[in-house]
Amino acid sequence: MSHIVTTEKMRPKEKPEYADEFLKLHEGIMNPGIVASIRRVAIVSMLGIVSLLFLGEILDVRDLYHRPISIILAVIGINLLSEGNVLINRTLNKRIPWFGKLTQRIAIQLGLSFTWLVLITFLFYTLAPRTLSKEAIMSFLFGTLFILFFNSILIMRNFAYSWRQSIVENEQLKQAKLHADYMALQNQLNPHFLFNSFSVLISEIQYNPKSAVEFAQKMSDVYRYVLQQRNATTTTLKAELDFMSDYQFLHKIRMGEALDLKMDIDPTHLNLELPPITLQVLVENAIKHNRATKKQPLNIHISSNANNEIIVCNNLNPKSTTYSTGVGLENILERYKLLTNKQVLVHNDQKNFSVTLPLLGKNELPESI
Structure with a gap:
């Protein structure tokens, strides 16, 4: 099942060229x-x-x-x-x-x-x-x-x-x-991410105390990035991928071979833009909603294509019960609505779940946000 979200481009605030002349003439007479x-x-x-x-x-x-x-x-x-x-x-x-x-x-x-x-x-x-x-x-x-x-x-x-x-x-x-x-919308991500990070940290402290200190340091580095991006409209794909490497480390400590996260990115796309924390939300949702074991690992593949899009795809092995606030994917869709008229594609064929997001050039971004 596919779901295409068509967004309306937010136009930057413009002042007509004749505005000043019109205003002067109006004030001069009326x-x-x-x-x-x-x-x-x-x-x-x-x-x-x-x-x-x-x-x-x-x-x-x-x-x-x-x-x-x-x-x-x-x-x-x-x-x-x-x-x-x-x-x-x-x-x-x-x-x-x-x-x-x-x-x-x-x-x-x-x-x-x-x-x-x-x-x-x-x-x-x-x-x-x-x-x-x-x-x-x-x-x-x-x-x-x-x-x-x-x-x-x-x-x-x-x-x-x-x-x-x-x-x-x-x-x-x-x-x-x-x-x-x-x-x-973007501020919703910060407490959402913090809550989940502490949940993982608690788990590490409980099951692997020796790695808890290193995990806490990585979590500090990851959350520092979140805070740095708090007021940013977009960030580069390169910055997001660097952030994802740290984020992947957090989950690898706990999940080991149960998580297989691969990245296949065209280097020419690294300077293109997307909303910050986007990849983390999609990966987090995949981990949160799917069972993952060594025999049946959760495979997540992040790639880019010739259409200047980035695709986050994971296999499906849904958990029987999962608590969800509904913030993650909906937040991404709403942020893209405010940024561009390009399509966001969500695909679920019961075997794999993928989200295709447009990467934006500097000249495609609205000036008013």
């Missing part, structure tokens, strides 16, 4: 600061005057040129309209963010903007000179539509900016959670 407000008023005034004169020419409204008060009032009205919409947008950003209740936010913003437009238009019509032609008033109204379009662009940019910020923040939270999950 900020509540004095400089940004002056810049915004200047842009709106210029657009308002140009639109009024342009529409005046189209509609043949000559009194616009002879009555500066009309243009002044129109520019004031247009700026009030613009600043009111910016203020409405800014206030709603605090009270009803775009990504909180989008439909409600759109409805409220459109309602307030329309109410503000009606109010400004009424004020303009009330304060405008009585002799102002209907065409001049129409020019103002067309100008307000132009400014509303300009405001809509600003608001849409604000929406896009908020959306980008939300994506970045969500990605940061996701990466932080993945990192926390990864470290929590």
